[in-house]
Structures are given as C-alpha cells and as structure tokens.
Amino acid sequence: MIIDLEKFLASERPFWTELERVLERLANDPYHRPDLAAVQRFHYLYERAAADLGKLTTFASEPDTRRYLEALVARAYGEIHETRDQQHRFAPLKWFFHTFPQTFRRHARAFHFTVLITIAGCLFGGFATWLDPDSRHVTMPFGHDQIKPSERVRREEAGERDHLAGHKASFSTMLMTHNTQVSITTLALGMTWAVGTIIALFYNGVILGAICVDYLADGQGKFLAGWLLPHGSIEIPAILIAGQAGLVLGRALIGWGKRTPLRARMRAISPDLVTLISGVAVMLVWAGFIEAFFSQYHEPVLPYWVKIGFGLVEVVLLTVFLSRSGRETKMTNDE
C-alpha cells in the first residue's frame, strides 16, 4: 500500500526512467548484447516497475502515470519474455549458402509433394493437348496457342530481326516481378489449408505439360529444350519452392498430428517461410535475366547445344546447391 503517493512517485520515477532508457537502447540497436550484470539490472527494473504498476492500479489519482507505467511494463514484458532467438545481424552470403538450403532440406517432404502435384498437372495438360489439340486455347497462356510451334521456330530461326531489341531490360524486370508475384501468391494460398497452393501448382503443371506435348508433337523437341532449359531450370524449381512454402503454411494451419496450439505452430514456421520465399525471389531474379538475355536467342545466333548444356549445368548446380550447401553446419530448429 502506498502511504504517501507523492513520495512514492518521486522515489520510483528514476527507476522508470532508467528502464525506459534500457528499452530505448534495445529498440534502437536490436543487435545489442548486454552483459549479465546489465541483464540482471534490466530484470530488476522490470519487476520493480511491474510491482509499482500493481500498487498504482488501485489508485484513483495519477491516471497519466498509470497509463505511462502500463505502456512501460508492456514494452519491458515484450523484451523479457521473448523466448525466440535474437535477430542476428543479416549476413547475405551466410543466409544464401547456409540458411536457405538448410531450410529447404528441413521441409524436403513438402517439396517432394509439390513435384508430384506439378507432374500430375503436366500429365493432365499433356494428355489433354494430345487427346484434343483444340484444348491448347484453354491450357496455354501468353499467346502460345495462337501459333504453331514449327511456325514459331521457323520465324525465330529466320532471325530477321531481334524482336526484343530495345526492350530486354524491361522484359527482364517484367518477368522477374511477374514470377515473384506468382510465387508469393502460391505461398499465400497456403492459408486456404494449402488447397489454393495445390491448385496453383497443378495449373502450372498443366501449362507446362500442354506446351511440352504441343512442341514435341510438332517435332520441335530440340527447340523446346533450348528455349525452356536455360531459365526454366531455375524458374520452375523456384515456383516449386514457393509451393513448398505454401504447403508448409497449410500444414501448420491444419496441424496434423501436432499437439501444439495454432499460434505456436505458426510462430515456429514463420522464419522458414520468409527464408524460402526470399530464396525464391533471388532465384527468379537470375531466371529473369537469363530468360530475357539468353533464352530468347536461338540458332543460328546461339547453337541449341549451348543453350541445352547451359540449362543442364544449371540443373546440376541447383541440385548440388539445394542438397549439399550448408551441410557442414549443424542444423538447429531455430534456423
């Protein structure tokens, strides 16, 4: 019980000011690591402010002081009771070569599932095109249904003019932003218990399967491989990883076989989701450049074996990167 309120306020205020200073410092420099003595002092100040608030709550007077103290205790509570790992200073190389592939491998089952869904979509799209060539008007976007593959190859190989001349940079950024948007949507659709993510992946597979069968049926397999492999070897896995993130999100939402509450499940996966989608964005930047500046050139400007070889090298490197990179570091749950 407070006997003399004024004396109480006068004696306690320095401790509140000190606590406020500590909180300000922590907020301004998230990477600040106080020593043990400073942590103990911080804890003492928090407990003292909490006790003061408890005493003051019963008082009718000093509503402003009560509100101030309430906000102070709330801020300190957020810092003291935070059990998640402190945010480390961002190291881009370490993140890309360690954290990203490690996170990918941690959720490998979800990735395998995205591959299966996409293959199912490919088979469906391919089968639909083979069975009913007119279905290409439904399954193929971006005007691919408007021209026969052999006609397109004839025009591209004629090389009368560079149809992307003067537009390469804008075309490249358009591809990057569009694909990143598609990836984010695929991830975000995980909130539909992953049903939306599965549909998006299946639809992507349908498009891919339809185009592949269309070109193969027209005898343009070499052109198709030379056209798709250089950028597709990165772009398609990127979309699959976005789908992987969506499935991880959907799984956490459903919580099969887990006793932890929804909030704990979401809290556990949120760093992984950000890592996966950021990795996808990096991959799509690369794919955008390749698609605009490399994939769109065909024979006689660029031999097909160069393009196919380049694409295959990318596939191998990506596989090695995702399966091996960062293996020497011990994997922990909080990464």
Add this chain to the structure above:
Amino acid sequence: MSLTKTSTLQIRTPEGIAFSLLLAGPVTRFLAWLVDVGIVIAATVLINSVAGILGVLSPDFAQALAVLLFFGLQIGYGIGAEWWWRGQTVGKRLLRLQVMDAAGLRLHFSQIVIRNLLRFVDGLPAFYLVGGLACLISKRAQRLGDLAANTIVIRNPKVAQPDLDQLLAGKFNSLREHPHLEARLRQRVSPGEAAVALQALVRRDDLEPAARVELFAELAAHFKSLVEFPAESIEGIADEQYVRNVVDLLFRPRREKTDREEAGRKEAQETQKT
C-alpha cells in the same frame, strides 16, 4: 491472456500485472489502408516522372527501373514502414494503429514480412473482402496475414481528458487544508469511483435538476463515508461542490497546487511591497 466482448485483448504477465490492448476493427484498418494506397499511388506518380526523365537517356532502362521500383514499393512499403516504425505505416500512424505480436512480445521481422506477403490472399477478390471477413470473424480481429504471422493490430486512441482547470477553476477547496485526510481519500477511492465522480461533473448540465441533486447527494454521501473531514471544512458546502472538491483532490496532484500557491505567494509578496 483473455478476450472480452469489447474487442480488448488482455495480457496478464507472470508477475500478475494485467494490461489491456484495444483491438482495431476492420473499418479503421480499411481507412488506414486507403491512406497507404494513396501514398503508394503518389510515389508511383513520382517514379513515373523520374522514369520519364531517364527515358530520354534510355527508354528501356527507364521502363525497367519503373517496373522494378513499383514492384518494390508495392511489396516493400508495408514491410519497410512497419519495420522502421515498429509496426506502423503512415496510414496506421494517422489512425493511431499499431501492429503488435499477438502475445505482446517483440515484433519480429519475419512476422512483418509474412503479414504483408499474405495481403495477396486477404485482398481477394477485391477491396480486402477476404481479409475484412476474417477480421470480423476472428476473435482478435485478425486478417489471414495476421493469423499466419501471429500479429494483432491495436488502437491507441488519444484519450481526451476533460479540462480540469476549467471544470474546477475559481473555487476554493477547503479539503486541501487537511493533507493527511487528502492522502487517505486518495488511497480509499477506487479508479472506477473517481471516474464516476468526474463524469458526473462533466455531464452535470445534461442532467434533470432533480436527478442532478440526487446524484451528487449520493456521491457526496459515499465519499463522506470513505473519509470524514472536519465539520468546519465541509460546513455549508453543497453536495455538488463537495464532489467537485473530491475530484480536485483526486485528479489534480498536490504539487500543482503548491506550485500555484508558491506563484500566488510570490505575487502576494510583490503586491505587498508595492
């Protein structure tokens, strides 16, 4: 942690201290979003103007830059602003909203990224219909992005305090003559009782005369039962004036009075000299 029907999230710390956070509703959040959309549109116009100037040098590069900047702005505005301003964008600052961790803990960067990336789903099919519905259904007024990121949006309304100086001005308070009783009164009156007395004074002109007399008589009797002041101090004081004096003691700290007294004493000394 508990939720009440008044859209308030109550957090109780292990130390037994409880504090409540006012949850923001879908309408306020929508208004904040409109402000942010306006800012993004204004920034887009600026980007296009800059791209137009750069287009003289290289139209392709200028267009690429414009596409890239617009995309970065669209995705990065919310993330950047909420990280920089600890859970606030310009719209949220204007409407006094703030994103917080659902458990009152420190807001992490990954939470901000997720809640902003999931806008793509919340925005479906248009004008945040999905997000708005989720907000209405959710106990914590969370849209899907908030659910995934474990965040809530709280409201920090500016509490307009009645002008006590105007309300209590020009009246001598005889109760101030007894500091020990004043301290006892401060101890015994609960925050709720004090708020009732203050509101009664603020709204006194809205009351019917009979009801006004009855209300202040009841309040005065209650406060008199809590602390008994000497008869000479309360003699001839109407019930309403008594309540006013009590409110003066409760809401205006004594140090203000002593400052005023000090100033008054100085002024009196000066007038005596002249």
